[in-house]
Amino acid sequence: MHGEVCNSLRLSTLNQGNIDAEQTPNVYEFYTKLSTFGVSGVTGTFLTFQVKSCRDAAVLLSTATDLISPDFYEIFYGGAGNSKIFLSRNYGINDASFSEANLLDCNNMVALWISWENSKLQTGRGSILGQNKIMEWNDPNTPLDIAGIGIMSAWGSNAEWIFLSGDIGNDARFCGSSGKSLTNTGVTLYTLSVLGCAFKCIVSDACEGFDYNVQLHNCHMIEGTDFLQIGNDIDSILYTKCWSI
Structure with missing residues (x-):
């Protein structure tokens, strides 16, 4: 009898250096594309995941499946020495920052969720969408249609990531x-x-x-x-x- 399919996607990312959307024009080239690992499409407006890193673990929400597009949202978790969340829409500008001390953990997985529905970027702790919200930002421009997702670790840190089959x-x-x-x-x-x-x-x-x-x-x-x-x-x-x- 055939076994059940594996119920999680586990990825490891290495430190990419001092890279972020505010100062790196082609920042999307440093991200690990989920499409490389079989994520063939984005049809929803939220994502839950787990990450283990000391600081600076980032998620890119792109208008392109392969991430090669100037139109994206970048969310940096554990920035500024694991004390802030930084959010950028496209290259060159840090649109918002949110204080959140000790969000990431060097030794343990931390569960997080992201939502990008109706021009509103939100993220929170835990695996239940909408609960324990720690960031909310309303995009004043035309909202981006998200087609691809990337992950990256930078500014001196590596990261491990888990995406569960309930979400993928x-x-x-x-x-x-x-x-x-x-x-x-x-x-x-x-x-x-x-x-x-x-x-x-x-x-x-x-x-x-x-x-x-x-x-x-x-x-x-x-x-x-x-x-x-x-x-x-x-x-x-x-x-x-x-x-x-």
């Missing part, structure tokens, strides 16, 4: 990203065809995805308890179970 639904397909691979250590290597790797992942309760090397004809499997970390390998294709928000 699995539709039993695989989405591939050419030239991408997994850098995680400890993954299991199988010498199989790409279809063989896909079948092995489908029937596993824990499998989150795999990368397939088209030259070596092998794949690495990632289990749901591992945090995915992206790498670049021109001979590989990263396959993850397709999700939608």
Whole structure:
């Protein structure tokens, strides 16, 4: 019998340096795209997630699925030494800041939610939309239609992220990203065809995805308890179970 699909998407992001929308024109190029990991579309107006970081973990809400657009909202959690939330619409301006001391935790996951409905950007603690609100900002301009989501850690910190299947639904397909691979250590290597790797992942309760090397004809499997970390390998294709928000 086929197992149930993995119920979470776990990602790891490395420090990107002193980068943010206020001072970095192409800031979207430093973000990890959720579309790379099979998030094939954004149809809702909110997101819940968990993040572990000492400071400066950011979420980008973009009008482009691949994030390559000048139109976006950037929300920086744990800015200014883990004392503030910064919000920017597009490059060059910090539109708002909100004091929130010790929001992030170096050692433990912190649950957060974001809503961007009806020109209003809101975020709060916990996993229940609308509760424990810590930020609210009304966009005075025409609201952006969000099509893609990115995540980033910067200003000296790395981060780990968890997105649960209650927020990102699995539709039993695989989405591939050419030239991408997994850098995680400890993954299991199988010498199989790409279809063989896909079948092995489908029937596993824990499998989150795999990368397939088209030259070596092998794949690495990632289990749901591992945090995915992206790498670049021109001979590989990263396959993850397709999700939608």
